[in-house]
Amino acid sequence: MMDYLLTEQQLMIRDLCRQIAKEKIAPVAAEYDKTEEFPWPIVHAIAQADLFGVSIPEEYGGLGGGIMETCLATEELSKACGGITLCFAASYLGLDPILLFGTDEQKKKYLPDLASGKKLAAFAVTEPAAGSDASAIQTTAKKKGDHYVLNGLKHFITNGGEAETYVVIAMTDKSKGARGATAFVLEKGTKGFTFGKKEDKLGIRASSTRELIFTDCEVPKENILGREGMGFIVTMKTFDVSRPGVASQALGIAAGALEAATKYARERIQFEKPISSFQGIQWMLADMATQVEAARALIYATARMIDSGVKSVSKESAMAKLFASDVAMKVTTDAVQIFGGYGYIKEYPAEKYMRDAKITQIYEGTNQIQRNIIALELIREIAKG
């Protein structure tokens, strides 16, 4: 395997996650995929291993790592199940805006319980009419004295219903368009904040995807992240640092499928030989492995760039997400092909990898939106000269 010169602590994270994936997640992945139950026992095991704190500063109860550490953990865990891993990764998506824009007081209030894994977080932007076009958000937050009153509906919210801490984007001033959105931190149990339909999904079925409903829900003004009107900046900056995480989930799924396909190819006998001895299969495996390694190299480079403190990372972050998720779809589809008929049935792992891979091309910005971001940055860089 390629040597990425990981630090001792990063190797420790990788090896521990590998062990959790193998011993705790792999044996139950198919069952959670079937039942769609929320995998609390695994979430607790991940919490007990201190993994929820990998990228949270030590002063807030974490281990002080960066995006690279979250990426390593997400990749290794996703090799066993992209759905179960999403419960972990989506909590990081929910806490990233607090890390980026929270005041010291807000960080002290929310981060320690998220770092220990005692609580999960979630990030709520998407609405039925506001997917790729986030400026079409309908949820409103009207100022009333020291409070804001939220009304509206969020949907497709990962960790919805299970998380305790939610970052919600609502319009404080619709007339200002994108500049009229504001980010609020809400806790489960707040009056007027309830949960709606839970989605029945193609893949990542162990993760919870649910509606959030706000009915005259009062939120104190101290719960604003950043300032009023900064909701879109909060969202975009959050996605800049969370996209390498989605990319790592895609990478893990692809790497898991590649390993399963390679093992299967060595065991499957046709024409009195293992099918791995046929050049047609070998070339498929070689292409899959090359794509996986290229995705890994791009993700690690992006994560390290973010951790080094570079401010403008939208393009690289979008590239990592775009490339890794397209690789995941391609590699998992080829894995199903190598498994042949066994790839199409649920008794074997290949079809689940393929179902789990698809969402990575869609969420946290469809891959079409990623291309928009990349092209825009590219043109801007050239125009600047």
Add this chain to the structure above:
Amino acid sequence: MRIIVCIKQVPDTADVRINPETNTLVREGVKSIINPFDMYAIEEAVRLKEKFGARTAVLTMGPPQAEAALREAISMGIDEAYLASDRAFAGSDTLATSYTLAKAIRKIGDFSMILCGKQASDGDTAQVGPGISTHLDIPQVTYVKKIEELKDNVLRVERMTEEGFEILECPLPCLLTVVKEINEPRLASLKGLMRAKSAKIELLTTQTTDLELDRLGLKGSPTQVVKIFSPERRKGGEIFNAPAQDCVDKLADYIHKNLLT
């Protein structure tokens, strides 16, 4: 409250091969692990620590490389580690081992509870735990599957038996050997792994511990291993497939001819 867990480093049983010529274990290239039964003892100690705020220590007797097993126990949440290691301990049977460990425990100091796995996966004797308690002259409960209650220095435990279980009360300090039904051992945590890396392992030798030299190692071990062999595979039985009376006749005939002559 201080809990001391006694563990043993053993060859990974998932990977055991026997040399067909010498009939002995092939040890080369075999990974060493913590005896699987001891993992339950470690987990139980960490749970008691979380519940009652106990201090926990782990002790093993073995060669210097047994340090790895101690560090693994620390990564799971154990606080202190002791390694009893000395050339004089080599070749110890269960009597000499339990004597040495009991003396090491006295050297470590105060304790409320000693926890051991029910037996080691390599020797399978289940004698060392009870041996330690005898040397220390403290009560023992073997095959513990649940610690029910700890109140006023009295421990109430459930003990597995072949027929079911017994509930026993036992004053502290005491020694328990635990079975796998007691818990599910956790994996290491990142903070634990970091602590384990730099943790100080205290070495206990014949120099630092009060030991009678002729009770140690081969010299202190009355057990003689005469021969090691793989038992012969049992042949499959014979099935009589006939009406009941015929079967009885055939069986009686078989016993008469084969077993009573």
